[in-house]
Amino acid sequence: MRYDADSGLHVDNWHDTAEQRRKLLAEHGLDGSPVAKLDQFATEVSFGFAAELGDPGKRLWAMVNLFLPKAQTFAGLHNPPGARPVDRTMAPDHGFCPEMLDRTKALVLADVWDKPQFASNPVVDRLGVRTYAGAPLILGDTVVGSVCVVGTRPMPKETRQTSLTLIKQRRDALLKLLDQHNPATS
Template identity: 35%
Template sequence: MTTPSSPAEVGGATAAVLAHGDEAGIALRHLVLRPRDADGPARARRLAELGIGGRRPVPAFDAVSRDFALRMEAPLAGVNLIDDRGQYFAGLHAPPSEEPPVPEDGAAPPPAESGAGREDGADSEERALPSEMAFCPHVVARRRALVLEDIHDFARFSVDPVVDLLNVRSYLGAPLMDPSGIALGTIWVVDHEPRRWGREGLAVVKELAAELTERIQSGEFRDDGPSGA
């Protein structure tokens, strides 16, 4: 199993998830029961009102993700926002790889890194996932933090395609709760090994989620450009 070690490699693995979407979707519908999320359209409108609805990487969110990963001594962290089109990594941190990834099937390498500093304004679909996949949609729908110290211990989550494609073994995430009562997205961290996040880790992710939500409300991350609404 290859472990993605940069935002570009995460993007490549994400593309692989999307490429097998139909097959993965069938498995997920039978094995993973995601809580019903009735806030999709309202969430999309609220993200647009806050100026963070453009489905593009946000350098400041990338920085938040990096700081969170360093604090937790974990390889991957991110800020996911979920709209009516699915979820996307508005912020993402993965350690830079020492060597370029070598595709096992001889295909072209993943697209160039799409993290902080991208200026073309295009949608970053390589940093997007359907809302049926991964763990953040569960956090958003339940509006509660989710702690998975060993994903293999949870049958409903262990079958998710991202477990193998991103080599995810443990997850910790909390919702970004808007004053309206809508969960805008999540801040999360994962590891490639089982982790005992414990009460301390849960307290940290909740604290960071509250702080990040306040910064979002203040307008710090607003992007009112052509695709920011």
């Protein structure tokens, strides 16, 4: 556990909930391997965001991210054509999705450069990430992953609320898809 000075509470960290996350994911038949349905879902998220933001030509990566004990893994991934491809795994402290372990709310960053704690993240330099929208995947009371979209151009600030609504809708659709993918309920 770590101490959160803002709340004055001790909160779980990446390692504290690792075994619980692993068990919940296993119950849904997920081990971090790529899943064709989730790749398709990520593609739909990318295209949906691009259309909603009024720029179908936008290069947006989209991921269904699972938080495994020692890494993040993208069970669903959309690499936009012509963009630098993203690997299926990433260190637990890279990107913006690990923020979801510490919160249970969606996060939209219209321009990651506006927030120093996010501007220094390794993915900013590696991929040129400028915008992010993500929502946590919560099974029971545990955050097991996220659905997110990232892009190389900042989004107009007036689209922030639209992006927040859209990523929450996509998260809710993904949770339904995961329930259908759950071998225990099939």
